[in-house]
Amino acid sequence: MRLTFNKSERLKSKKLIDTLFNEGKAIKVFPLKLIYLETSYDSSIPIKTGVSVSKRNFKKAVDRNRLKRLLREAYRLNKVELFNKITTQYAFMILYIGKDGTDFETVNHKMKQLLNTFLEAVSE
RNA sequence: CAAGUAAAUCGCCUUAUCGUACCGACAUUUAUUGUCGGUAAGGAAAGUCCGAACACCAUAGUGUAACAUAGUGGCUAACAGCCACCAGUCGAGAGACUAGGACUAGUGCAACAGAAAGUAUGUACAGAUAAUGCUGUAGUGAAACCAGGUAAACUCUAUGUGGUGCAAUGUCAUGUAAACCAGCGUCCCGAUGGCUAUCGGGAGAGCGUAGCACGCGCGAUGUUGGAGGGUAGGCAGCUAAAGUUUGCUAGUAAUAGUAAAUGGAGAUAAAUGAUAAGGAAUUUUUGUUCUUGUGGAUGACAUUCUGAAACAAGUUCAGAAUGAACAGAAUUCGGCUUAUAGAUUUACUUACUUA
RNA sequence: GCUCAAGUGGCGGAAUUGGUAGACGCGCUGGAUUCAAAAUCCAGUUUCUUCGGAAGUGUGGGUUCGAUUCCCACCUUGAGUA
Numbered sequence A: 001m002r003l004t005f006n007k008s009e010r011l012k013s014k015k016l017i018d019t020l021f022n023e024g025k026a027i028k029v030f031p032l033k034l035i036y037l038e039t040s041y042d043s044s045i046p047i048k049t050g051v052s053v054s055k056r057n058f059k060k061a062v063d064r065n066r067l068k069r070l071l072r073e074a075y076r077l078n079k080v081e082l083f084n085k086i087t088t089q090y091a092f093m094i095l096y097i098g099k100d101g102t103d104f105e106t107v108n109h110k111m112k113q114l115l116n117t118f119l120e121a122v123s124e
Numbered sequence B: 001c002a003a004g005u006a007a008a009u010c011g012c013c014u015u016a017u018c019g020u021a022c023c024g025a026c027a028u029u030u031a032u033u034g035u036c037g038g039u040a041a042g043g044a045a046a047g048u049c050c051g052a053a054c055a056c057c058a059u060a061g062u063g064u065a066a067c068a069u070a071g072u073g074g075c076u077a078a079c080a081g082c083c084a085c086c087a088g089u090c091g092a093g094a095g096a097c098u099a100g101g102a103c104u105a106g107u108g109c110a111a112c113a114g115a116a117a118g119u120a121u122g123u124a125c126a127g128a129u130a131a132u133g134c135u136g137u138a139g140u141g142a143a144a145c146c147a148g149g150u151a152a153a154c155u156c157u158a159u160g161u162g163g164u165g166c167a168a169u170g171u172c173a174u175g176u177a178a179a180c181c182a183g184c185g186u187c188c189c190g191a192u193g194g195c196u197a198u199c200g201g202g203a204g205a206g207c208g209u210a211g212c213a214c215g216c217g218c219g220a221u222g223u224u225g226g227a228g229g230g231u232a233g234g235c236a237g238c239u240a241a242a243g244u245u246u247g248c249u250a251g252u253a254a255u256a257g258u259a260a261a262u263g264g265a266g267a268u269a270a271a272u273g274a275u276a277a278g279g280a281a282u283u284u285u286u287g288u289u290c291u292u293g294u295g296g297a298u299g300a301c302a303u304u305c306u307g308a309a310a311c312a313a314g315u316u317c318a319g320a321a322u323g324a325a326c327a328g329a330a331u332u333c334g335g336c337u338u339a340u341a342g343a344u345u346u347a348c349u350u351a352c353u354u355a
Numbered sequence C: 001g002c003u004c005a006a007g008u009g010g011c012g013g014a015a016u017u018g019g020u021a022g023a024c025g026c027g028c029u030g031g032a033u034u035c036a037a038a039a040u041c042c043a044g045u046u047u048c049u050u051c052g053g054a055a056g057u058g059u060g061g062g063u064u065c066g067a068u069u070c071c072c073a074c075c076u077u078g079a080g081u082a
Helices: A014-023 A061-078 A080-085 A104-123
Strands: A025-029 A032-038 A047-053 A090-096
Touching: A014 A032, A014 A090, A025 A104, A032 A104, A047 A061, A061 A080, A061 A090, A061 A104, A080 A104
Parallel strands: A047 A090
Antiparallel strands: A025 A032, A032 A090
């Protein structure tokens, strides 16, 4: 399949985000944090995903945008395995909880770890 | 050359692969998906400090209050912006900076020191006089009789300003919601008509006009408060603009007129990215070429000349490392302010110091 | 996005017609009391110092003889807004 990450795969509904933060479970692989929730919605997409970087840790819009782009890119390249293995629908929110900037290589590496951890947690 | 001053410009580039947003075309299905093509951040997009456009509030009124501005003249849609000139302060200079109206309208304030801080006049000395703060000098202090100082003190003068901001506003969807509870109010006269009805006039609790008063408007299916319910979407507003560049004309200039050319982001948990390769700028470092200075071996010589090693600065070529600062559109413009590695151009200045 | 407010020792919080900055409380340090501790009482507590002073109210400027106070710019924190 193609390694895309377009609008329909994004988590955009405020309602869903609220329930995700209230009821979802969390996995940490520093400096990343994944909040996920098994749910259902009216679409063929298996996972809706959002990314977020705290304004408290990164004052400047440039830094936040940069990190969010890295997160999206890393998710885009590594999501294939997830889509092949899971059966139900999920909502994801990936947070960057570190306080310093980083490069793509680190983010990519940590993202792989994070998604593997998620698969183990779900299969249990 | 060096050190500076002012003004202006730029502020990484190229290719490949994978991807994001919007628009258009085609295909597929009407939920969407795919292919192709086009477009996609800044000089400050930032701070939100001024001024406007635009929208709504009542048609956006009068007085007063409040707030803002403040040399003179001009420019502009407008401005606290810009230009020119004057004055003052700073600098050796090119230049830079200035909330730069009025204390001869009134009121207030002035710690400490000082006899005394605005109603003046103590002490010492000198001078003058019939006599006297009548005249001068001394000390304190930021300021001591001078129409004193102070208005980024009240105030006065001149000019200007209605309020709220695109989360404005309109519309679709959702919801029993023009619903429920409490307070106040729910009136009178005339005409038409067979009464309940309609029209006109008056009164009217309260509400709006977001300081106050007047005025104006709404006003009985009213108005104020309470307690609750629904949505957290979609669409419009939403991107073509007081635009930019060049020439000519007017003007010292800001700017205006005119002709030609050029130009095009529109997201909403919020698009413009990732990886790889190459190239430029910069800085560091190694070797190397040349020049200059310090230095003074050596030789000639005798008021000098020659000038080795070593050191320092600049510079030529080659190699290695580094691989760009501040920073991300959120209704749109004009400014201001703040951040900013480095590069380029033009004009101008030069006291000390060095050549 | 838009619109507002605040900032003073370690902490909360005073001090405003512009005139000695740090009242008051909490905390901390030392002492008294006690076998020991708590409670209580007393004293000290912005920083530096050559011990004479100097700096200091988020930061940097300005007005003034003099600024926590008035004005301007910036920084940080917080609030409201469909």
